[in-house]
Every structure is written in C-alpha cells, then in structure tokens.
Amino acid sequence: MYRIIQVLNNNVAIIRIENDEQAIAMGKGIVFQKKKGDLLKKEDISKLFMLRNKESQQNFSSLLKDLPLNFITTGYEVIDTAISKFNYPVQEYIYVTLTDHIYWSYQNQQKGNYEVSRLPDMSKEYPTEYAIGKMGVTIINERLNAHFPDDEIGRIALHFINAKREGEPVTNEVLDPRQDIINQVEKILLNKGIVRTEENKNFYDRLMIHLNYFADRLDQPAEQVIFSKSLETNIKTDYPRAYAIGNEIYQLVSDYANRKLSDSERVYLAIHIQRLL
Template sequence: MLTIVQIFNNNVALIKLNDNRQAIVKGKGIVFQKKKGDQVDVNQVEKIFYLETAESKENLYFLLKDIPIDIVTTTYEIVDVAQKTFGFSVLDYVYITLSDHIYGVYKRIQANDYHESLVPDMHTEYPTEYAIGRKAVEIVSNNLHIQLPNSEVKSIALHFINAQGTPGADKLDESLTTSVNDIVQEILNQNHILRTKENGNYYDRLMVHLQYLVDRLNQSDTHSSAFTESLENSLENSYPSSARIAKEIFDNLQKQLSATLSDNEKLYFIIHIQQLINEQPKNTDINGGIQNGK
C-alpha cells in the first residue's frame, strides 16, 4: 500500500509504504482528486525515489521551501540514476547543492542570461562522474523542457566529484563545522569577499561544501584522487587571485585543525572562490591548457 502523506501537485506526492519508509512518487495524474491518507494506484507510479535516511527527509523539506517540485524530482532522478545505473555512492547533501544548481541554471536560461561555467574539463580523470553529468543533462532537458548547454556536463560532474561518499554517513560535527566556517569566513572577509545577492548561491554552496569537509576529516577520507599536477598548475596560472585565497584557506584549516587535507580540497576551493569573485582566466584557452597540461 502507498499512502499519501503530502501532495505536491497532481503528478507528485510524498507517500508512506507498508514498512513505514517514505518515498516520492511521480506519475501523470497520480494523485489527481486525491487527498492525504488516500492510497496511490501502484500501476500509475512511473518513478519512485526512496527517502532512506533522516538526512534525505530533512533535505527534501529544506529544498521545497525555495525550489519547485519539478526541479527537486529531477534532481532525485539524477541521483537515483547515478546510484543504480553507475553504482556511484554520494553523500545526501548532493540533493541540496545539485537542486540549487539546476534551478539557478534553469532561471538563467529562461532569462537569457546564461554564461558558461569556467569549471575546467576533467573528463579524463573522472570518466564516471562525466558520464553521470551527460545523463543528467539529458534528464533535465526531458523533464524541464529546456536544452542545457554542453558545458553543464562538467558543472554537474563537479557536484558528484565533491559529494562522493556513503549515503547517510554525512553527520556533521557542529563544533568543528563552526570552527571551519569561522576560519574560512575570516579569510574571505579579509579579502573583501562577502555574501551578496549576486553571489549568494555560490557562497552558500561553498558553506555546504565546508560542512561536509568536516565529515570527510572525521572519516579520515583525505586521499588524493585523480586530479593531476598539470590541472593544479593550470588552475593556479589561470586564476591567481582565487588560487592565492584558496591556498590561504587550505593552509589555515590544516594548521588550526591540526589535520591533513587532500590536495583536491585546495582545487575545489579555487573553483568555488573563482565562482564567488568571478575571476576571469588569464589564459583564455583554459580547457585546452588543462587538457594539454600547459
């Protein structure tokens, strides 16, 4: 039995299963003229997304405050495909960061104000994440009836690179999180980087990344992955200001937390900060330079 807990629109609802688990169900007219407590016809269910953890339930309600349900269900579908088709495990916070990203891109495309991301091309180092990104672009285009630029493949791939991990494992240590945020915000303030209306989404995304950086420290998940030395050099050459601030954050976190961070974190910081300050690349052939190791 699928019992309706909350109706979002005629095609989407939150339901409770017999074992008291909750899930989002989607199907054309699936809850038309129904109400809370009614049963959903299982034959009308086109897609179902299980909320397996308390974190995933909290994330759902957090998202629904500001993001349309069609964006949210599209995000859940992308994550579901990543997990089931590609066997890719992600931390629950990807639902927040990816929904926020997709909604932002959707609004910019609708307003004819889209600008291609300057995230470097890393498809050689992260083939699975890029395959997920390509599938995600297809899902977004089908569900939301917009054509995403090809550059969105690398932007979405970055979300999965950042969020790889075991679902439900991202439990935050509040005292450490506060310390990390204080350290980073002090350095940002010293460099005159403040949260504004224009950069708010990027600023908040950096804060979310920092929260789960704490969790990666707790799990001793500080291994270096496939970022190459040439990629690091290319980013530093192309975005010197962002790289300087990122290094300051990286060094201060290691010193004040008495922890060893992965070199990947420094590169994530460069990308996040570049988005915050919109630093233009010194080398206009940024992707080509990275791919060729220049």
C-alpha cells in the same frame, strides 16, 4: 498499496512504503481527488524517489520551500539514476547542492546571465562522473524543456566528484581550483570548531553553495552591492566571531582572485557563519 503522507500536486505525493520509509511518488493524475491517508496503487506510480532517512526527508522539505517542484524531482532523478545506473555512492547533501545548481543555472540562462565555466576537460580523468554529467544534462533538458549547454556536463560531474561518499575516495585531484578554495574554507571552519552536523547541515550546505557560485564569479568584475555602513557595523559589533571568521574566508578568496572583492561578500559570509554558530 502505499499510504499518502502529503499531496504535492495532482501528479506527485510523498508516500509511506515498506519498513516505514518515505518516498516521492510520481505519475500522471495519481493523486487527483486524493488526500493524506488515502492509498495509492503501486502500478499507478511511474517514478519513485526514495527518501531513505531523516536527512533526505529534511533536505526535500528544505528544497520544497525555495524551489519549484519540477526542479526538485529533476535533480532527484539525475542523482537516483547515477546511483542505480553507475552504482555511484553519494553523500546526502548533493540532493540540495545539485538541485540548487540546476535551478540557478536555468534561471541564469533564462535571464541571459549564463557564464561559461571554462572547466578543464575531465572526461579522461573522471570518466564515470563525466558520463553522469552527460546523462544529467539529457535528463534536465528533457524534463524541464531546457537547453543546458555541454558546459554543464563538467559542472554536474564536479558536484558528484565533490559529493562522493566517504570510504569511496576519488583517487585523482579535483581539477577545478574552486575545490581548493572549498577545502581551505573547510579547514578554516574546522579550526574554529565548526563542522557539518545534523543540526546545522542546511546552513552548512548553503554556505558551500554560496562559495561555489562566489568562486565561479572570481574572474568577473566585482558586483558592488550597496549596504548601509550601519548594517556592516552592527554585524561586526553584534556578531564579532562570525564577522572575524567571515573576514578570514573573504581574505582567502581575495588572495585566490588576486584582487579586492566586493565588500558585500564580507557581509554575506559573516551572515552565513552566524547561522552556523
């Protein structure tokens, strides 16, 4: 028997299991007319996603504020299946980045804004990650009644390549030039004394997500989002360090794109950096 910590809907709850660990329990109607503190039978649970530590618990809570529950459980199923079926070691932040990616890719498809990534074929260089990506697309399409294209296989594979746990390095160079941008940005942040910590990890991961989507759009016309000049001036005046670091990153990405980017991106980057500071 497992103890319910939080009821999420009739079919999903956060429960406490052995060794005081937490998990997401799923099953048809398993939490109907139940409340916090009630017990669940083990045999009634059809899927169980472990929340192995405080970071994974916080990641889940953070996602729950921003994304629909079915996208979160789908993202977790892709990752947990990769861990169990392929014995693939991941860093915890992939639960945030991959789930966020699945949601926004779905939204872009629904709105007709989906853009093909044109990633190079990585099936030979990264057969395991490519197989995970292929499996991931199948799970996503089944669970969300979606129609993710084969283009998503490479994108999902890239999330796993980037999030492979330290001590288990990927031997080949990452093929996507976006990763070079991310690596350069991480060097800039490190030089400024900014590293991913327990306290700032949510803001750090959100910046990385923003940069991935920013880099995805580099070959598209710049979107000119209109900011009042006073807003940018206030950010520059009130947060000079964040603005300077954001501008350095802006110039780096602009050099990669070999063109002037939207001025709004400088403001977005400064806001992300200020959250980290």
